[in-house]
Amino acid sequence: MMEWLELLLPAWIMGTLLVFLTAPLGCLMLWRRMSFFADTMAHGTLLGVAIAGMLQLPFWLGVGCLAGLLVAILWVLHDSRLPNDALLALCSATLLCSGLLLIQHLPSLRPELLSYLFGDLLSIEWADLPLFAIVIAAALVVLYRSWSAQIQISIDPDIAISEGVNAKWQRLVFMLLLALFTVLALRAVGSLLMGALLVIPALSARLLAHSPKQMVIWAFVLAQFGVTVGLWSSAALNIATGLSIVLCMALTFAAIFATQKFKSLSVSSAKD
DSSP, X not given: OHHHHHXXXXXXXXXXXXXXXXXXXXXXXXXXXXXXXXXXXXXXXXXXXXXXXXXXXXXXXXXXXXXXXXXXXXXXXXXXXXXXXXXXXHHHHHHHHHHHHHHHTOGGGGGGHHHHHHOOGGGOOGGGXXXXXXXXXXHHHHHHHHHHHHHHHHHOHHHHHHTTOOHHHHHHHHHHHHHHHHXXXXXXXXXXXXXXXXXXXXXXXXXXXXXXXHHHHHHHHHHHHHHHHHHHHHHHHTOOHHHXXXXXXXXXXXXXXXXXXXXXXXXXXXXX
């Protein structure tokens, strides 16, 4: 039992730290209808990994540089005539194809791609935690200071601008926080599933909450449940941590949705 705790405790603490960012950022993504941004960032990081492998640099450095580049590209391309989802689809496809093209010419990198794609939270060690904690704490301070403005923009951008909120600056802050989350979550759930880590708890919380505050709290609780159960399941079943965590979150969403649907149908039948 103690051996399991020694293995799982650092990973669980790391997962818990990530949840502090997952809950508010995931809710903001839903409110701002930018759920596809996380997938775009995730697909784009493949190119960052390929470049880092080619230059023999740490993966996180390549992913971080690519995430920053993607934010800059989206900032430059922002235009009222161009829908956000179309721009994200353009960037996602371009970066993914570029990454796959580069990886085809780097066969030595392919064995390492599995952990990159699906994550390996169990590889987290005690020495990694202080740096992660400091970075996440700094990100939470930034998010806290801009939270009111982010909520205003999510509800009605025009009214927020008329009240003096700098929409362009807040958009940049939001995208930079998502880029930071991408780098941090890479080891937890991998590139393919980090979008799900943001979206699924927030989506589940939306079914249970009646206010923005409640939604963030529910998203935190459900994300923490997913990380905890998923992590133990990963160790017990010997499967990738990212797959286990996301599947657990998806099953939780399905259970909440089915329960509420059943109650709704029962109430409708009783009235009839």
